[in-house]
Amino acid sequence: MTEPDSEVRPGLRLSFAGVYEALLEAFGPQHWWPADTPFEVAVGAVLTQNTAWTNVERAIANLKDADCLTPGALLEVPHERLAGLIRPAGYFNVKAGRLRALCEFLVRECPDGDIRHLAPRPTPAVRSDLLRVKGVGEETADSILLYALDHPVFVVDAYTVRIFERLGLLEPGLSYGDVQERFHAALPSERALFNEYHALVVALGKDYCKPRPRCGTCPLRGDCPASGTPD
Template sequence: MRENRFEIVYTIYKILLNYYGHQNWWPAETRYEVVVGAILTQNTSWKNVEKAINNLKNENLLKEEKILNVDEDKLKELIKPAGFYNLKVKRLKNVTKFIVNNYGNTEEMAKTDKDILTLRAELLSINGVGKETADSILLYALDRESFVVDAYTKRMFSRLGIINEKAKYDEIKEIFEKSLPKDLEIYKEYHALIVEHCKKFCRKKPLCDDCPIIVFCKTSLNK
């Protein structure tokens, strides 16, 4: 195959989009809800996060000032379905306090003219916000072209031979950002498509039969 890995990354995006259709991520009603989801989804499934977010919605707490002012014990109880609730309460308060103190709210933060690198550095300075969480907030809450790398991305693209299994986060991120047009919707869709594909085919124990990108796979036994 003569295509280089940058061309293959974009080709795979187009194949997955054609196969699965638009995923329309991130499922949220407000920018701040995305921020909350990005914290709560650390080390847990989205299904569990949805339960926690619904609890917050039922209490009308999905607003920055309300999260800052709510009693920690009550907040722990509400986000319990997402797991690690003692830790996540602190992280949720930390990121919310940063947003309120520096921007007023997430809507205003999204309007800032600061560049991506500055915003990313700010987010990474917050205790409890790592690279994946920061990029999720940048991409889905603040509408900035910052590609999100997660465990699915590493699994899938190491099997495809695009990345080294031990590649670092920023190395992988750079490959995607060099491979793709600087297009917000493509960044959002691709991350969602990777998640969908890994749930359907590229599981821990892969289901290679009928995989739409099997031709690119370096590790499949079914080629």
């Protein structure tokens, strides 16, 4: 668990920028995304759908052991074997199909299937192409854009919505695009900032702002209007 380095932080300006500063001060840099290659980032972005990262790590370790962490090599693996390798990540049959679809897209679009060839293209074009890949939704596409291709897009996830609704910075019922637009409008369009911010949000959501929040030790509790409120 990420431990904050001190207690309550009084006087936090309750804003998207202020929350970022407070979380960075409390938790420090998170060094995301934990992967050796951009393709491994993309694989992780698919595998992490509806599961905890610890499960993804086990699935990726299996893929590394099987020496199939390239699009070409992964496409050579029969479906049943691939599903078995990624079993720790859950929904393994569905995710095996999604990984295959992603690899087919990369082999079709990129020389040598190398995902890095997508990086120089405009963000909206790459995003729209990724969203056409079966099983790639907005969060997965944006994770790939930000963490594999270094595009400045804010990744929205369930933690983001829960935390910022509780903080009163987002009203309930906003779409993914609405939430993302709020962050884009409030923050400078910087890849490093978006990289760190999403990782810090995950740290807070995973360990503190859970469905039943642990407000008593949360670094934002001095300014959060929902502090101490049961879920």
